[in-house]
Amino acid sequence: MSIQSIFESIKPVSTVDLLILIFATFISTYIFNFYYKYYTRPNPLPGPLPLPFIGNAHNQGTDIKKFYQECQQKYGDICELMLDRRYIILSRPDYIKKLCAPAQFFQRLPDSPGSVELGMHNHGLFFNEDQNRWNRNRQFFTDVLSSKFIDASIITIHKIYEEMDDYWKSLGKQNTSKKDNDDNNNWTLETDFSAWFHGFINDVTSVLSTGKRTYSIASYYNTLSINKSEHPDALVEDGNNFVNACVKFLESLLFFSFFSPFARNYIPILRGKSKDYSNNRDYLFEKLDSIIKKRRIEIEERPETRAQTDMLTSLITTETVAEGENFNPMTDLDIRMNLVDAFLGGSNTSANLFCFITYYLCKHPNVKEKMLSEIDSIISKSSDKSYLSCDNLRKLKYCEAIIKEASRLVSPIPFVFRHTITECEVGGYIWPAGTDFQINFEGAHYHPESWGNPKIFDPDRFYKNDGDNDRSAWMPFGGGKRICPGKNLATIANLLLMVSVYKNYNVELVNEHEPLKTFSQIATTCTELKVRISPRT
Numbered sequence: 001m002s003i004q005s006i007f008e009s010i011k012p013v014s015t016v017d018l019l020i021l022i023f024a025t026f027i028s029t030y031i032f033n034f035y036y037k038y039y040t041r042p043n044p045l046p047g048p049l050p051l052p053f054i055g056n057a058h059n060q061g062t063d064i065k066k067f068y069q070e071c072q073q074k075y076g077d078i079c080e081l082m083l084d085r086r087y088i089i090l091s092r093p094d095y096i097k098k099l100c101a102p103a104q105f106f107q108r109l110p111d112s113p114g115s116v117e118l119g120m121h122n123h124g125l126f127f128n129e130d131q132n133r134w135n136r137n138r139q140f141f142t143d144v145l146s147s148k149f150i151d152a153s154i155i156t157i158h159k160i161y162e163e164m165d166d167y168w169k170s171l172g173k174q175n176t177s178k179k180d181n182d183d184n185n186n187w188t189l190e191t192d193f194s195a196w197f198h199g200f201i202n203d204v205t206s207v208l209s210t211g212k213r214t215y216s217i218a219s220y221y222n223t224l225s226i227n228k229s230e231h232p233d234a235l236v237e238d239g240n241n242f243v244n245a246c247v248k249f250l251e252s253l254l255f256f257s258f259f260s261p262f263a264r265n266y267i268p269i270l271r272g273k274s275k276d277y278s279n280n281r282d283y284l285f286e287k288l289d290s291i292i293k294k295r296r297i298e299i300e301e302r303p304e305t306r307a308q309t310d311m312l313t314s315l316i317t318t319e320t321v322a323e324g325e326n327f328n329p330m331t332d333l334d335i336r337m338n339l340v341d342a343f344l345g346g347s348n349t350s351a352n353l354f355c356f357i358t359y360y361l362c363k364h365p366n367v368k369e370k371m372l373s374e375i376d377s378i379i380s381k382s383s384d385k386s387y388l389s390c391d392n393l394r395k396l397k398y399c400e401a402i403i404k405e406a407s408r409l410v411s412p413i414p415f416v417f418r419h420t421i422t423e424c425e426v427g428g429y430i431w432p433a434g435t436d437f438q439i440n441f442e443g444a445h446y447h448p449e450s451w452g453n454p455k456i457f458d459p460d461r462f463y464k465n466d467g468d469n470d471r472s473a474w475m476p477f478g479g480g481k482r483i484c485p486g487k488n489l490a491t492i493a494n495l496l497l498m499v500s501v502y503k504n505y506n507v508e509l510v511n512e513h514e515p516l517k518t519f520s521q522i523a524t525t526c527t528e529l530k531v532r533i534s535p536r537t
């Protein structure tokens with residue numbers, strides 16, 4: 001065949017073929033580049049093989065806690081993961097302590113398009129990586145969560161608890177035969193503590209942060225009872241929508257952090273989800289903005305309301321001090337994001353922790369007995385709990401040890417991020433500035449080098465000093481500059497709930513062979529906890 005006939009046999013390329021060719025070249029160059037970078041990365045660590053475009057998102061699955069456990073078992077205390085970027089996962093106490101050291105490693109995440117889209121970038125605390133602006137908001141959180149606020153919170157928590165207690169009695173009596181109906185102490189109720197305490201803490205957080213109720217427990221009671229709560233339906237429904245929006249916003253944080261804008265905008269399933277989360281963000285922000293606006297007007301019209309102790313009133317009235325500029329009031333945007341942080345940080349975490357405590361107490365009757373004798377000896381049955389002070393509750397040292405042990409075994413926040421801005425050494429490797437770490441708390445909380453019999457529930461490890469346990473490896477509230485500002489409030493709230501519930505009720509698991517039901521994303525949620533309660537006589 002002559003050269004001329006070869007050229008004649010080549011057909012002209014159609015536009016479609018050309019586009020396919022360009023697309024295929026683009027994809028293969030991307031894949032080649034992706035794996036070239038992967039195989040030539042500095043300090044290669046073991047970890048699941050990432051896929052182009054989605055990295056290890058498919059390996060991570062839906063339950064982050066399980067994924068971390070598998071990673072630690074398969075790849076050890078330091079391994080890696082690819083999502084929107086490379087992350088080094090740390091599961092060993094001394095590596096983690098290094099990154100949570102005071103004042104060092106301030107940044108949680110580098111600037112990301114996701115946090116900008118969610119409206120959280122450099123506002124509030126969680127996604128605020130601008131030290132000056134963060135200092136100002138953090139100072140505010142520290143001031144507002146003072147012991148005076150915590151003492152006032154005890155009264156709020158107790159008041160809402162009493163309402164929940166009335167609902168339990170009403171439901172318990174509805175379930176009991178008519179003959180016994182008049183006896184306030186003769187009823188039992190099988191119910192889901194997870195649903196009650198999520199609703200309860202939502203109500204509490206809402207009052208503490210905005211001064212207004214969400215009526216979550218009333219709404220839950222209405223779904224179970226033949227009688228209805230006395231709160232108007234419209235308020236209950238409105239509160240419910242608000243709570244659902246907060247929960248969804250929390251879910252969206254990981255989604256926006258881990259998927260790149262390309263994946264969120266062009267991969268069909270992700271695009272739908274991204275739109276849904278964006279609409280939810282808009283609804284939540286509008287709602288909060290209108291609450292802020294109304295409160296500003298209230299404060300202007302009735303200056304005496306400045307004395308209210310809720311966070312929103314303090315946020316509006318506090319003359320905050322920023323570096324170089326004194327007495328600068330907070331903008332509505334900052335107020336909104338601080339409120340979002342209080343909701344995100346405060347509600348799910350504390351509710352879940354109380355469920356974990358309940359689960360372990362029901363599984364360990366000897367611990368429950370010891371706890372009850374401490375409560376009975378320190379707090380008399382008749383004492384009016386609305387006057388229980390922080391100091392009083394802090395005397396419950398064994399109860400505090402139970403809280404610590406439950407949060408060691410199930411960390412309400414399974415992991416946090418750290419982003420380095422200087423070179424550092426971790427795990428025997430030198431890491432350049434700009435490295436991203438994920439800190440797996442349960443890796444540290446179960447590490448055999450720090451804890452004797454780490455899988456066993458034993459509050460004594462925080463009660464007695466037996467030398468078998470390195471308590472500094474306990475970090476459910478994080479550490480360093482970014483340590484949780486709600487730590488004291490959460491501990492006091494849980495102590496108060498332990499006193500209120502266990503002093504007055506016998507609590508047992510409906511199915512004591514069932515494992516604790518949890519689901520982990522940005523927080524570890526107790527999805528259901530069926531218990532049987534009856535008055536303790």
Ligand code: HEM
Pocket residue numbers: 100108125126127138341342345346347349350353411412413416417476477478479480481482483484485486487489490
């Ligand atoms: C059992 C309850 C709680 C647990 C386990 C918990 C856990 C955590 C953890 C692990 C962090 C990240 C710390 C780090 O990066 O080192 C954090 C941060 C935070 N928490 Fe909590 N928390 C709880 C309750 C609360 C409460 C009641 C509030 C609010 C009143 C709150 C507000 C916050 C805020 C605003 C941050 C961000 C702090 C910052 O970036 O400066 N948390 N929390």
